[in-house]
Amino acid sequence: MIRRLLVSTSAAILLAIVLLALTASWIAPYTPRDRDETALLDQPSATHWLGTDENGRDILSLIIYGSRVTVTVGLGTVALCLAVGTLLGLIAGYSRGLVDELLMRATEVVLSFPGILLAILIVFVVQSPGTLTVILALSVTGWAGYARLVRGQVLQARELEFIRASEALGARPARILLRHVLPTILGPIIVQATFGVAGAILAEASLSFLGLGPSEATSWGAMLDQGAVLFIKSPYLAIVPGLAIFSVVLAINFLGDRLRDAFDPTQRHDASSAH
């Protein structure tokens, strides 16, 4: 009962965030550029529901606009990692031999690099990064986990009777991989991708907190960075964006856990981690 409630609440939170991101310019009371010089660091009020920051900007509007970066980076990073990782994993697992060896060695090298460090270096190089740069920076190492997972799953799936039968019938490798292997191994990939979205959101927020996030858009991590300086005087400046990041990541983890249970009942009640 509690589990079901948690999952539906999580789904509602995520749906709300996606809707906020899509409709930000219509529903936000102000734009991120609007400054109310008469209301600097105002407490929450009827005019500014969540208060204002030190520049007189409306916190609620910044949160609504900030959801765009969260959703774009979360989904964009995972989509890119998933596309590259799945393709390379399928090729490595199916071809085996030298191709597999080379691809897996490359994967291991990438996995040997702390993702956040390489992302910091890439963003540093670009100087004023956009959302796309952040997505690319996080994807440079992010694809490797998917490639390894997919390769392992393909190796297992290849031993299944119906896939052996298609091979024996002379089906082309591309057809076998896309029509038979991929649908069979989709479950674990979806689960990992779900946790990956949470990881990408946290990583983007970390980069923004370090002052290395998207420079052209409002982001929750950057809001937290600014808010942390004024934490004593105006705690809501940091509490609100922090709560936003926390709720979204928590909601994704709850959903990911439920998905894992659905795809693999043996793992039931074995909750764990994002990324």
Added chain:
Amino acid sequence: MTAANLGWFALRRISWALVAIALLATLVFLVLRVFTPGDPAINILGENASEADLRAFRQRYQLDRPLSDQYRHFVSNLAHGSLGHSYEVLHRKYPVTAVIAEQFPWTMELALASMFIAFLIAVPLGLISALRQYSWVDNSATLLAFLGVAIPNFWLGPMLIVLFTIKLHWLPNPAGDVVRFTSLILPAFVLGTALSAKLMRMVRSSTLEVLDEDFVRTARAKGASSRRVLFRHVLRNAMIPVVTVMGMQFGALLGGAIVTEKVFARPGLGTLLLHAIEKRDFNVVQGCAVTILLCYIVVNTVVDLLYAAIDPRIRVAGDGR
């Protein structure tokens, strides 16, 4: 599995680590030297610097040489344990290794302390969760694990400072006197939160697996006390994968330390890296990246080797790759 097999596995693993270090150090060099726009000489000396000063700067740091020469110099320096010299005027007399050597102990101290705290939280909670499976303790621990993984450490940090330092006065300002042991508690706890959540679930599932093993049933059948079964048989075996994961997570802690050091205004590699990024001091950025990378790969290799020595199945898997 014979000692020769273990030696062969170690040789392969160490060779591979060296290749990974070489490839990734090259990647760091290329990212910083090839793709970075702008002239480091202008970035450091400013646009108003005279042409003679700019030329002298480029000559001093060999930025006027072809990329291949710069790379050869970088590799030769690295082979001799040098990471070049800092561009920044403040550090002009210091080689990058000296600057890093000053900051590295702070980061190591933070990473080790956070790992210790994560272990202290994870082992008892994970163990109780497994022994009281599906009880309220287990459910609460599961919820805690979810919260621990989801909470951003750069949010948790300021809140804990307000609570424990400003409101309750229980702990000193972590940025104040960093030498004091108590200044380490909050940063280490914050950095270790996510790790403790992951480890706790790992201890739980690992303990549940071991509890189901034949040798545990045999020990009980032979009349061993519950305490003896738990500590001599269950915990000892359940901890093997846990300790391995801890080792592998060490690199992630070094990455996380970059954020935590900023939150608590602590000295360390992360603070040095961010300062060097702000000043566009390439050699220091490169040096910090290579140092973190080296730690990451060395720790992972040592953990792999230790695990292979303990569990022969890993050697088989490694050989089969």
